Amino acid sequence: MKLTKTEFKKYLICPESFWLEKKKPEEFKGGEMTDFLKKLIQDGYDVEEKVRELFPSGVLIDEIGDDVLVKKTQEALKNKGIIFQATFKTEEGLFVMVDILKFNDETQKWDLYEVKSSSEIKTDLAHNHIKDICFQKITLERASIEVGNSYIVHLNRDYVRKGDLDLSKLFIFAEVSEQINEVYPEVSFHIEKALDLLKEDDLKITSCSCLYKSAGQRCDSFSYFNPQVPEYSTAHILRGKKLMELIDNNIFDPKDIPDDFKLTDPQRLKVNLQKIGVEQINIENIRDTLSDLQYPLYFLDYETLLKPIPQLDGYNPNQQIVFQYSLHILEKDGKLKHFEYLADDLETSTEGLVESLKQNIGNIGTVIVWHQTFEKGRNDELGKLHPKFKGFFEDINRRIFDLKIIFQKDYLDPRFYGSASIKKVLPVLIPELSYKDLDVQDGTMAMSAWEELLGEKDVNRKKKIRENLLKYCELDTEAMLKIFELIREL
Numbered sequence: 001m002k003l004t005k006t007e008f009k010k011y012l013i014c015p016e017s018f019w020l021e022k023k024k025p026e027e028f029k030g031g032e033m034t035d036f037l038k039k040l041i042q043d044g045y046d047v048e049e050k051v052r053e054l055f056p057s058g059v060l061i062d063e064i065g066d067d068v069l070v071k072k073t074q075e076a077l078k079n080k081g082i083i084f085q086a087t088f089k090t091e092e093g094l095f096v097m098v099d100i101l102k103f104n105d106e107t108q109k110w111d112l113y114e115v116k117s118s119s120e121i122k123t124d125l126a127h128n129h130i131k132d133i134c135f136q137k138i139t140l141e142r143a144s145i146e147v148g149n150s151y152i153v154h155l156n157r158d159y160v161r162k163g164d165l166d167l168s169k170l171f172i173f174a175e176v177s178e179q180i181n182e183v184y185p186e187v188s189f190h191i192e193k194a195l196d197l198l199k200e201d202d203l204k205i206t207s208c209s210c211l212y213k214s215a216g217q218r219c220d221s222f223s224y225f226n227p228q229v230p231e232y233s234t235a236h237i238l239r240g241k242k243l244m245e246l247i248d249n250n251i252f253d254p255k256d257i258p259d260d261f262k263l264t265d266p267q268r269l270k271v272n273l274q275k276i277g278v279e280q281i282n283i284e285n286i287r288d289t290l291s292d293l294q295y296p297l298y299f300l301d302y303e304t305l306l307k308p309i310p311q312l313d314g315y316n317p318n319q320q321i322v323f324q325y326s327l328h329i330l331e332k333d334g335k336l337k338h339f340e341y342l343a344d345d346l347e348t349s350t351e352g353l354v355e356s357l358k359q360n361i362g363n364i365g366t367v368i369v370w371h372q373t374f375e376k377g378r379n380d381e382l383g384k385l386h387p388k389f390k391g392f393f394e395d396i397n398r399r400i401f402d403l404k405i406i407f408q409k410d411y412l413d414p415r416f417y418g419s420a421s422i423k424k425v426l427p428v429l430i431p432e433l434s435y436k437d438l439d440v441q442d443g444t445m446a447m448s449a450w451e452e453l454l455g456e457k458d459v460n461r462k463k464k465i466r467e468n469l470l471k472y473c474e475l476d477t478e479a480m481l482k483i484f485e486l487i488r489e490l
């Protein structure tokens with residue numbers, strides 16, 4: 001039996017889902033290594049490597065196979081120095097690889113350092129950094145290592161890069177020994193529970209504890225434990241007492257909610273949508289909303305690179321670099337123009353982009369985006385990075401209209417399954433426009449492609465990556481344009 005730190009974290013989030021992943025991996029839906037997950041892992045490695053530079057005498061345990069790693073660690077421990085990825089396994093199966101283990105000459109104990117790519121210490125259910133490092137401490141103690149102080153090393157959110165990275169200011173070393181002591185009994189208890197659970201070959205449960213929770217709180221394993229609940233259920237529309245009442249009456253499908261069941265207007269609208277099975281469109285409201293838009297209409301979309309370590313001057317940790325935009329401009333007379341920008345190098349990426357935007361977005365006209373928080377946030381950051389353009393970006397933000405809003409209240413379709421995301425709306429309304437045939441299909445793939453483009457020497461490959469990125473971003477604004485044209489005709 002083996003219980004790693006990552007697995008224990010999963011156990012703390014949900015014992016049932018943890019059990020399913022470990023004991024019936026063929027039934028477990030959430031285990032896919034997505035591009036986004038790969039990116040997060042790579043980001044974690046990048047941050048860890050930077051922190052290691054602050055420990056120049058550290059020795060890396062870098063072998064293949066658990067037993068070899070453990071053996072090499074035991075050898076390295078004899079030197080009483082600094083070890084990266086020190087690996088321990090206990091008799092009952094606890095397994096950890098410690099980011100940094102440092103012998104403290106004063107206390108004659110080993111200090112633990114856990115590196116995080118976040119800008120804070122998290123203690124929520126999904127990411128509890130304190131319990132995470134406590135699991136390591138317990139494992140080390142059970143492997144007969146005397147642990148002294150424990151630290152979480154995380155990024156300093158207030159750090160602003162200027163020239164070479166100043167590692168002493170980029171990272172915060174937070175001593176968390178006290179907090180670990182507070183959760184120690186609870187973590188020890190749960191370790192035993194998790195180990196016991198792994199001995200079970202069948203959970204013998206007919207539903208899991210998220211049955212009464214709203215759909216957003218459930219994980220991918222929900223359908224395994226609750227096969228009686230349809231994919232789009234009452235929990236997508238209701239929560240709290242009303243949801244509980246329906247579930248206690250075995251009502252899971254919105255179509256089965258009695259007509260006299262008390263609902264708010266928005267809830268009733270969503271329920272009716274499922275019962276009738278056809279779209280509910282408030283044409284009056286849509287026309288009213290669209291009449292406020294001012295031509296020319298600018299359909300704008302950004303692509304960004306998100307890195308924990310600031311790559312450029314003026315950037316904070318985990319701040320996004322806007323490296324690309326696509327802009328469709330629709331004149332009142334129907335004339336359509338398309339502009340785009342894709343940075344070719346990192347250093348000048350946003351300089352060229354803001355100049356290009358300024359040239360192409362005039363002083364008059366509504367700027368249309370999908371999910372305005374993203375574009376508005378980037379505009380604020382671009383204005384800060386390029387003070388000459390601050391007023392320009394403030395003006396754009398004043399002129400932004402979020403097309404998504406129409407699909408949150410006035411254009412509902414049962415095939416959107418309660419979502420107003422463009423990824424759900426586009427395939428229903430404009431099925432011929434699809435990302436499926438593109439080499440770059442989402443924002444994470446765009447980030448990787450741009451990083452590849454920056455390092456690529458082969459001219460032909462570089463050209464191909466550029467084409468892929470341009471096609472992807474153009475499709476984002478074309479999708480908005482086509483959806484707009486469709487609702488304008490209502």
Ligand code: SF4
Nearest residue numbers: 014208209210219222
């Ligand atoms: S839906 Fe909730 S209780 Fe059920 S397996 Fe997932 S997290 Fe656990």
